[in-house]
Amino acid sequence: MVEIADYAGLEPAWCPGCGNFSILKALNKALAELDLEPHQILMVSGIGQAAKLPHYTRGNVFNSLHGRALSPAIGAKIANQELTVIAIGGDGDGYGEGGNHFMHSARRNHDITYLVHNNQVYGLTKGQASPTSDAGTITKTTPEGSANPLNPLLLAIVCGATFVARGFSGDPDHLTGLIKAAINHRGFSLIDILQPCVSFNHKNTFAWYRERAYKLTEAGGYQQDDKNAAMIKAQEWGEKIPLGIIYRAEQPTFEDRLLVHGGQALVRQSIDPGRVRELLNEFT
Amino acid sequence: MPDDFNFIVGGEAGQGVQSLGFLLAKVFVRGGYHVFADQDYESRVRGGHNFFRVRVKKGEVSAISETVDMLIALNDETIERHRGELSAKGAAVFNNEKSTFGGDKRFFGLPLEKLAKENVGNIVMSNTVALGAALALVDYPFDNIAKVITEFFSNGKVALDNVAAAKAGYDYIRSQPRGDFPQSLAPLAEAKRMLINGNEALALGALAAGCKFMSAYPMTPATSIMQYLAAQEKKFGLVMVHVEDEIAAVNMAIGASYAGVRAMTATSGSGFCLMVEGLGLAGITETPLVIVNAQRPGPACGLPTRTEQGDLQFVLHAHHGEFPRAVLAPATAASAFWTAVKAFNWADKYQLPVVILTDHHLASSYYTVEPFDLAGVTIDRGLLYAEEESAGAYQRHALTKSGVSPRAFPGLSKSLVVTDSDEHDEWGHLTEDANMRTEQVRKRMRKLVSLHQDIAPPLRYGPEGAEITLVGWGSTYGAIHEAFSILQKEGASINMLHLEDLWPFPTEPVFDTLSRAKKSICIESNATGQLARLIRTETGLKPSCDILRYDGRPITPAYIAAAVRKECR
Numbered sequence: 115m116v117e118i119a120d121y122a123g124l125e126p127a128w129c130p131g132c133g134n135f136s137i138l139k140a141l142n143k144a145l146a147e148l149d150l151e152p153h154q155i156l157m158v159s160g161i162g163q164a165a166k167l168p169h170y171t172r173g174n175v176f177n178s179l180h181g182r183a184l185s186p187a188i189g190a191k192i193a194n195q196e197l198t199v200i201a202i203g204g205d206g207d208g209y210g211e212g213g214n215h216f217m218h219s220a221r222r223n224h225d226i227t228y229l230v231h232n233n234q235v236y237g238l239t240k241g242q243a244s245p246t247s248d249a250g251t252i253t254k255t256t257p258e259g260s261a262n263p264l265n266p267l268l269l270a271i272v273c274g275a276t277f278v279a280r281g282f283s284g285d286p287d288h289l290t291g292l293i294k295a296a297i298n299h300r301g302f303s304l305i306d307i308l309q310p311c312v313s314f315n316h317k318n319t320f321a322w323y324r325e326r327a328y329k330l331t332e333a334g335g336y337q338q339d340d341k342n343a344a345m346i347k348a349q350e351w352g353e354k355i356p357l358g359i360i361y362r363a364e365q366p367t368f369e370d371r372l373l374v375h376g377g378q379a380l381v382r383q384s385i386d387p388g389r390v391r392e393l394l395n396e397f398t
Numbered sequence: 399m400p401d402d403f404n405f406i407v408g409g410e411a412g413q414g415v416q417s418l419g420f421l422l423a424k425v426f427v428r429g430g431y432h433v434f435a436d437q438d439y440e441s442r443v444r445g446g447h448n449f450f451r452v453r454v455k456k457g458e459v460s461a462i463s464e465t466v467d468m469l470i471a472l473n474d475e476t477i478e479r480h481r482g483e484l485s486a487k488g489a490a491v492f493n494n495e496k497s498t499f500g501g502d503k504r505f506f507g508l509p510l511e512k513l514a515k516e517n518v519g520n521i522v523m524s525n526t527v528a529l530g531a532a533l534a535l536v537d538y539p540f541d542n543i544a545k546v547i548t549e550f551f552s553n554g555k556v557a558l559d560n561v562a563a564a565k566a567g568y569d570y571i572r573s574q575p576r577g578d579f580p581q582s583l584a585p586l587a588e589a590k591r592m593l594i595n596g597n598e599a600l601a602l603g604a605l606a607a608g609c610k611f612m613s614a615y616p617m618t619p620a621t622s623i624m625q626y627l628a629a630q631e632k633k634f635g636l637v638m639v640h641v642e643d644e645i646a647a648v649n650m651a652i653g654a655s656y657a658g659v660r661a662m663t664a665t666s667g668s669g670f671c672l673m674v675e676g677l678g679l680a681g682i683t684e685t686p687l688v689i690v691n692a693q694r695p696g697p698a699c700g701l702p703t704r705t706e707q708g709d710l711q712f713v714l715h716a717h718h719g720e721f722p723r724a725v726l727a728p729a730t731a732a733s734a735f736w737t738a739v740k741a742f743n744w745a746d747k748y749q750l751p752v753v754i755l756t757d758h759h760l761a762s763s764y765y766t767v768e769p770f771d772l773a774g775v776t777i778d779r780g781l782l783y784a785e786e787e788s789a790g791a792y793q794r795h796a797l798t799k800s801g802v803s804p805r806a807f808p809g810l811s812k813s814l815v816v817t818d819s820d821e822h823d824e825w826g827h828l829t830e831d832a833n834m835r836t837e838q839v840r841k842r843m844r845k846l847v848s849l850h851q852d853i854a855p856p857l858r859y860g861p862e863g864a865e866i867t868l869v870g871w872g873s874t875y876g877a878i879h880e881a882f883s884i885l886q887k888e889g890a891s892i893n894m895l896h897l898e899d900l901w902p903f904p905t906e907p908v909f910d911t912l913s914r915a916k917k918s919i920c921i922e923s924n925a926t927g928q929l930a931r932l933i934r935t936e937t938g939l940k941p942s943c944d945i946l947r948y949d950g951r952p953i954t955p956a957y958i959a960a961a962v963r964k965e966c967r
Contacts, residue, residue: 124827153812158653161819169818169827174808176656177818177828178649179679185613185646189653189661190808192637193611197657197809218642372637381658381807383635385608387775393602393630394769397592 118146123171133283133309140286144293156197158187160207164231181211184219194381199226209245220273225367227296233311241314267348270304277303278361330358338362408449408476414525419450426454427593430586434459436763441702460876489579491531513566523563530567537582596760599731601626603738610659613639613650619758620664620692644669648676658807664690674716681721683817686745693757704950705758710928722846725901727755729875731765746780748845759952760873793824801844853899855907860893867915871897880955903936920944
């Protein structure tokens with residue numbers, strides 16, 4: 115039986131009161147409740163405050179470059195589909211620098227989970243606007259106000275992601291449930307997590323989100339598998355912000371093609387140079 | 399029977415120049431000849447002027463010739479452009495339906511489209527009619543031709559039609575007066591050699607080495623590597639992912655390699671520009687990685703379908719900061735196979751990125767090679783972590799004397815494999831500690847010391863102490879070696895030094911040869927003499943002069959020989 119204590123990692127270097135702490139807690143709880151051992155997990159992160167998370171829990175860790183969490187995560191998943199692969203990063207990392215990988219990872223429906231700590235601001239570089247900053251956000255790099263924000267949930271649905279959800283670090287129990295559902299989902303699963311930045315975002319605070327956030331499951335009647343409805347729901351923002359699974363569908367995953375190899379992980383297959391002999395004959 | 403016979407097949411893109419040229423080459427390889435064939439084509443799908451050169455020799459050959467013995471012209475432009483290259487005894491086969499040529503008695507016109515239409519009902523096979531005609535002119539037995547055509551086309555009906563098309567061209571020429579063309583090429587002893595281009599050989603090497611993963615984005619001239627491996631997915635248990643860009647390509651391959659499989663990517667120069675970021679990631683995370691850079695002329699889009707050796711200094715220095723890497727430049731298709739095997743072994747053994755530097759000329763030219771001896775392929779996965787006395791003790795970046803830390807693969811044991819693009823401690827967790835930073839830099843760079851002992855010395859030919867030393871690297875090998883032979887036969891005191899293992903630099907053997915050379919001439923397909931600069935940096939010796947070509951065309955033996963004669967007059 116796996117305990118939360120099995121996931122005790124290094125001491126975080128985040129600011130006191132940071133929204134990341136409860137995301138870390140929710141992740142550890144979800145992994146323990148799924149009875150996954152640390153060695154069965156691979157966490158791949160980019161660069162930014164969120165991307166430091168894997169060091170603060172336990173598991174296999176590939177802390178990659180800025181914006182490049184998804185590509186190595188996918189490579190590792192294809193090499194060994196037995197691994198539970200979780201990519202982790204922030205909004206600047208995933209939706210800015212890594213935007214192209216985000217679109218195409220969703221499109222190909224790779225069987226990995228992507229947690230994006232969305233604090234609508236750059237933390238590590240100290241307070242610049244991010245791709246998800248509210249329109250008109252004034253920072254040192256956007257003195258005239260930032261442009262319209264990118265909608266990650268809508269983008270993910272449009273690109274073909276098969277599990278799209280929003281969590282809130284102010285509600286770690288709910289988030290734990292989402293993470294468990296995302297890991298259990300076969301296909302590309304995104305959880306965009308509202309994560310207040312106590313140092314650089316004084317607008318989108320815990321209190322600001324609490325006033326607006328509501329759970330889709332409590333609203334009643336919402337159909338997670340209705341893509342058109344999901345695209346409308348994904349655009350709800352401002353007075354009311356929905357939390358929970360916005361869209362979920364069963365679709366073939368990219369990794370299904372690994373079944374042609376008899377289901378055995380590539381990393382477990384032996385190397386036999388002699389097998390090339392039949393190909394040599396094709397050139398004679 | 400001539401010992402050196404050159405065909406040029408020319409026409410528009412879409413006229414079947416490539417398949418005609420390939421079949422022609424295949425016919426002679428089957429007939430026991432050695433063939434070298436290269437392709438010259440424009441960056442377009444239809445139209446323009448494309449040609450395929452097929453050089454046929456009794457002995458080994460790995461360079462093109464500038465003289466033509468037979469021109470197979472699918473359009474008039476081919477005649478206009480290449481007429482001047484015909485040797486004194488040279489002949490031409492051309493389509494007389496639309497042509498104004500024919501005055502020359504060694505220009506054999508025939509109605510290609512009419513013959514194709516009459517015999518197989520399809521003018522698409524005009525190229526095969528021309529193949530039959532050309533081979534009739536050199537008296538090649540038709541049965542041998544038919545056999546090769548039949549095997550080339552997997553579809554039975556298409557094969558039969560193409561044999562009939564070739565026969566129509568063959569018989570047409572045989573029924574005509576022979577004119578003034580006495581040259582014939584009869585089959586030699588049957589041989590089972592391969593006709594293979596550099597990309598195919600490299601891809602086969604990767605398969606033999608156990609490459610299980612490739613991620614790539616199409617870019618000329620590297621694309622056929624990814625296509626070849628993609629076609630082998632099911633049979634060989636590997637995955638080739640056509641990704642969204644070269645940044646994803648390099649990072650995905652790094653992820654697969656971290657997870658324990660042999661992984662590669664392939665691109666050309668400007669794709670490599672995008673991969674540079676990942677090169678350093680492989681460096682600091684000590685993840686094995688094989689990257690092929692099949693060069694083409696730059697900068698930016700440059701000349702997309704042509705050749706150059708302009709990226710040497712770039713790949714040696716690409717990325718910021720300092721970390722060990724290896725750079726290998728195979729000289730021929732056979733060498734490309736073995737270089738791929740070596741690259742995967744080095745990547746695993748030293749846990750670093752290995753760049754295989756080829757170019758359009760090597761990638762797309764066909765070489766005649768003996769089937770690779772697969773018994774000679776060794777697999778060295780490097781130092782692996784011995785399980786499992788205490789699962790919590792594994793340090794991915796343990797400080798070791800050799801600099802190589804044992805690898806464990808995530809998920810295959812209870813050991814946790816942690817690594818970071820930030821500077822990290824032995825455990826792989828990020829650190830800013832000054833001592834640990836110094837120790838980790840030293841550890842990584844120490845790997846070069848052992849790697850240096852693995853590098854092969856340059857190829858050397860000719861007597862020591864010669865008056866002239868020719869120096870080159872990579873795909874220019876065939877041309878330089880042939881120029882060396884020509885000049886030696888003319889009585890020149892000459893030797894030759896050719897580099898394939900470029901980094902770590904083979905300082906001692908290069909210094910040894912060049913410090914005794916009276917006049918050293920560096921021959922490169924670039925504008926600035928990049929190998930010459932490397933030699934100066936690493937040995938302190940300055941080559942006497944250089945022969946450079948950077949018009950996007952492959953350097954030829956005649957080009958080199960003429961320049962050497964001029965240089966040394």
